[in-house]
Amino acid sequence: MEQNKFDNEIRTKLGKRRLEPSEGAWEKLSQRLEAEEGPKKVSPILWMGIAASLVGLLLLVSQFFNADSNAVMDQNTPIKVVKTPLNTEVETETKKDVPAVKNEQDNLTPKASLNAVAERLVKPEAPASNKIENPIIIQESIVLDESVARNPLPGNKASSEIADNTSDFEAQKIEDIVKNVQAVADRQQEVSDAYLDSLFTAAEKDIQRQKFINKTKGTVDADALLADVENELDESFRTKVFDALKSSFNSVKTTVANRNN
């Protein structure tokens, strides 16, 4: 009992004791707690908000750039619109030309009709080159044309000369073929497909050689290259001549037969 009394007295006296910690004690503890917790965790809602705002920003930026590209296209569009009537005019002109040639064919002699056909075969190349769908290229060609009109460059001159030479040479070849066919028809012999093929092949080879010679002689020019590509896009020379001859051969044959009779 005495032991319990002794213990109780000590417990009571020491239990009432309070010892105040030093002033910086809480600061020390607070710093330890801060270090333990580390950087404050960002709530998922905040992360979602940040992600949403980033997506919104990206959309805005993409819209902005799209608007810019549309503006560029808009700048091109008027040129295209301006160009369209020209194309239609050219097309209408070619459309007008075709019946005119047909009418002439009805009335002219076989020689004259053959010449008309030959002219028609040479002429359509110009409008065909204008039918390229890409508006940027059209614009460039327009700008180039305008600049050429203002300040004709020697390079352009050379390329146009090369083109003229080539077209003259082609016209000459067509004329030769027509003459050959006419000569055969004059002799009242039937013009076979094999004979025509041989004529076309020879003419085509000559034209290719002539083109090559022109290319090697002349300087490399952007317009000449462009014209070359455009020519490749068009129907081949052989197909064009063949179609033209096929369409007019019957009429020539009939005319020659009537004259002999």
Added chain:
Amino acid sequence: MKSFLKVISLNNNEKALIQKAKKNNREAQHRLYELYASKMLSVCRYYINDLQQAEDVMLSGFFKVFTHLKNYRGEGSFEGWIRKIMVREAISFLRQQKKMEISIEDQVVKDVAQNTSSLEVADIQNAIDTLPEGYKTVFVLYAIEGYKHHEIAKLLDITEGTSKSQLFKARKLLQGKLAAFDKRTSYGAK
């Protein structure tokens, strides 16, 4: 009646503070610290003679309190929960300092019946401080903290018999020391 209502109000406030402190609310943690720091420093001082070291141990104890507050389920008093953490922290400190040695040597203990009513708290603490670490720890755990011998044995990793003998010897030694203090002070007073 007024004091009863005051206790209920404090209890409610404490619960609210604990809930906030669980969410790392620094202000609530500070309030809880202010409520219990002085008492817990006194507890740590029972075991550790140096006040500064006792304070460091107390701060480590509070650090564990706040970082493990989610484990407190509200069963039992919050003060009791903090107190247990402080006691464990103090014993851990003594082990680290290699001061926690249970002496099996018998010290000469005179059977002295001591009346402590005339002694000051500081004298009692000074007398406790002079006890060997093993005696002191077992005595404080049993006589002041109210631990049972099997709990002390488990906590200090000793047998129950050792705990009992250590307590018996600590008590006798302390009574003799306090008697000497009492004689000295009485003599000085005269």
